[in-house]
Amino acid sequence: MKKIVLVDDMEISNFIISTMIENIYPGYVVHDFTNPVQAFSSLNIIEPDAILLDLNMPEMDGWAFLDSMQSRNMSYQVHILTSSTSELDRRRSLTYSNVISYQSKPLDEKELVKILQ
Amino acid sequence: MLVSENQALRITYEAYSRFSNSLIRCRTFDDVAACFKVNLKYLFNFHVFRASYHRGSYYLHLTVTSGGANMQVQHEAGYLAHEEVLLEKGIPACWKELEPFLLPEEYKLPEDEQGELWGWLIRNDEKHQVLVSVLSGTSKLFTKKDITFLKLATENLKTKLLEICLFNELDEKNKYLKDALVTIHEKNTEITSIIEQQKEIIASRTKEIADKNEKLLQISVLNAHDVREPLTRIMGLMSLMEHYASSDDIKDKFLPKLKASSEDLDKALQHVISKATTDLLKLKA
Numbered sequence: 001m002k003k004i005v006l007v008d009d010m011e012i013s014n015f016i017i018s019t020m021i022e023n024i025y026p027g028y029v030v031h032d033f034t035n036p037v038q039a040f041s042s043l044n045i046i047e048p049d050a051i052l053l054d055l056n057m058p059e060m061d062g063w064a065f066l067d068s069m070q071s072r073n074m075s076y077q078v079h080i081l082t083s084s085t086s087e088l089d090r091r092r093s094l095t096y097s098n099v100i101s102y103q104s105k106p107l108d109e110k111e112l113v114k115i116l117q
Numbered sequence: 118m119l120v121s122e123n124q125a126l127r128i129t130y131e132a133y134s135r136f137s138n139s140l141i142r143c144r145t146f147d148d149v150a151a152c153f154k155v156n157l158k159y160l161f162n163f164h165v166f167r168a169s170y171h172r173g174s175y176y177l178h179l180t181v182t183s184g185g186a187n188m189q190v191q192h193e194a195g196y197l198a199h200e201e202v203l204l205e206k207g208i209p210a211c212w213k214e215l216e217p218f219l220l221p222e223e224y225k226l227p228e229d230e231q232g233e234l235w236g237w238l239i240r241n242d243e244k245h246q247v248l249v250s251v252l253s254g255t256s257k258l259f260t261k262k263d264i265t266f267l268k269l270a271t272e273n274l275k276t277k278l279l280e281i282c283l284f285n286e287l288d289e290k291n292k293y294l295k296d297a298l299v300t301i302h303e304k305n306t307e308i309t310s311i312i313e314q315q316k317e318i319i320a321s322r323t324k325e326i327a328d329k330n331e332k333l334l335q336i337s338v339l340n341a342h343d344v345r346e347p348l349t350r351i352m353g354l355m356s357l358m359e360h361y362a363s364s365d366d367i368k369d370k371f372l373p374k375l376k377a378s379s380e381d382l383d384k385a386l387q388h389v390i391s392k393a394t395t396d397l398l399k400l401k402a
Contacts, residue, residue, distance in 0.1 A: 010346070012374045016353035023361050056342065083346040086338070105349030106356065 002116065003046055006032040007039045007065065008054040008081070013105070017052060017081070020112055028116070036060040040068055048076055050100075050116060055082040055089060066096045079103055079115050132159035133266060140273050144284075146188040149277060150179060154186035160270055161263035164232070165224055165252040168274055169200055172244070172282045179274070182223050197221070200248045203236045210236045220252075230254030239271055247275045333396055340389040347381035354378065 004021060006014045014032035021028050031046055033039035037060050043051075055062035062080065069076070080093045080102045090102045101115055136156035143149045157166055166181040171194070178189040189195070196204065198218040203210065212234040215224070226232040232254045240246030249271045253259035358371050 010350065012350045012378055013353070015370075015374065016350065016357055019357055019361065056346070083349045084342050085345070086342070105346075106353040109356075109360070 001027045001029070002049040003029045003031070004116065005039060005043070005046060005048040005051045005076075006030060007036050007051065007057075007062075008032075009034050009036070009057040010054075013054065013081075017107065017112075020107070020109060021116065024109070024113060025116065036062075036065050040065060043069075043074060043076060051076055051078045052081045052103075053078050055080060055084060055093075063092075066093075066099065069098065070096065074098070081105060081107060129160060129266060132156065133269060136160060136270065137273060140277055143277060144281070146177065146190055146278075146281060149274070149281070150181075150186040150188040153179060153181045153274075157181050157186075157270065158183070160266045161251075162257040162259055163251045163253055164226060164230075164257050165250075167197070167200075167248075167250050168271060169196060169248040170275065170278045171246070172279065173286075175282065177278060180223065184223075196248070197250075199234055199236055199250060203238045203248055203250070207238050207240075209238075210234075212236075215252075224252055226252070226254050230256060233259070235259060237268070237271075239268065239275065245275070245279065247271055247278075336392065336396065340385075340392065344382065344385045344389060347378045347385060350378040351375060351382065 002025070006017050008014050008017075011034050014034065018030045018032055021030050031039075031042065031048070033042070036057050040060070053062050053065060060068075062082070066078065069078075075098050078096070078099045080089075080099060082089065082103075083105045085104050093099050093102050103111060103115070136152070136159070139152045139156055140149065143152055153166070157163070164182065166179075168179045170177040170179075174192050176189075176191050176194050178191075178195060180187050180189070197220065199210075199212065199220075212218070213231075215232055215234055218234070220234075224232075224234075232252055234250060234252050236248070236250040238246060238248055249267065251259050251267065354371055354375055358367055362371060
């Protein structure tokens with residue numbers, strides 16, 4: 001049983017992913033946030049096994065989120081989940097040691113299985 | 118008699134030689150007048166010697182008297198009456214009746230001088246001819262024997278006047294060319310500076326366009342991401358519906374989300390279109 005955190009300012013995106021997880025791994029606990037600041041402040045309480053993080057968000061974007069984690073020495077595993085298909089974004093994200101993979105939306109079920117196993 | 122005649126001839130030849138040498142060195146019309154003033158009286162006797170030469174728009178009249186010599190340079194023909202006759206008929210003449218010609222002041226002689234006016238039109242062709250006339254009298258007797266030296270002197274004069282005219286024309290043309298050269302240099306400088314200016318303008322415009330292109334490219338990439346975001350939602354919802362949803366779920370959960378995402382997609386596209394239009398208008402401005 002794993003704890004998963006979803007961070008995406010679009011509620012529908014979180015709905016899609018959480019529904020998929022619910023169907024594949026009914027026992028997993030999913031915490032979804034549309035507010036990245038709230039998500040960040042909840043990390044140490046939840047202690048997630050994996051974070052699915054969007055990049056393009058208002059207030060605090062994915063990069064700021066990653067930087068904050070780095071500065072607090074948080075090493076929770078992060079999977080970037082973004083509608084951007086930019087190679088530049090992909091390379092940049094992989095410079096963070098706790099970023100495990102970079103996924104372009106829409107996320108394939110097989111890919112989701114792979115990253116949450 | 119023959120001996121003294123030969124002697125006279127020899128002296129005249131010497132005088133002619135001095136005259137020729139002096140004439141060769143002349144560079145201006147005034148030089149020519151001065152040469153005639155000094156030398157002509159040793160070649161033959163005369164009260165008044167006059168030679169008229171014409172080239173282009175210039176008419177030259179050389180008048181030599183015992184008082185001096187004078188070269189008139191003018192644009193009007195200014196021929197005397199007897200010269201008009203010579204021009205018209207083209208044959209040598211010797212007039213004893215001088216009254217009808219209404220000659221100028223320096224031609225006036227005392228009664229007892231019995232003035233004679235001799236005249237010739239010496240021509241190679243239409244463009245190169247000299248009218249020459251001599252006023253003689255009993256104290257300054259001109260005879261047929263003098264004609265040889267008169268013609269020699271006149272031929273020399275004609276050649277020299279042509280030479281000076283050509284020099285003058287050359288000078289004028291050179292001056293004109295120099296002016297033209299100055300103008301060309303000025304224009305060249307002007308053109309060079311215009312080209313430099315154009316280069317600068319082109320460089321700055323090129324940079325401007327490159328900057329704008331880059332900006333547009335960035336905007337188009339950003340826009341594409343904005344458009345893609347609601348689209349990925351729609352795609353995600355669709356695949357969820359295929360695999361898991363019941364028809365009740367579709368109606369209650371998925372349709373409103375599909376609708377909202379479609380509307381977001383439409384908004385994003387409209388935003389892209391209006392942004393691109395604004396950018397295009399800015400580029401044209």
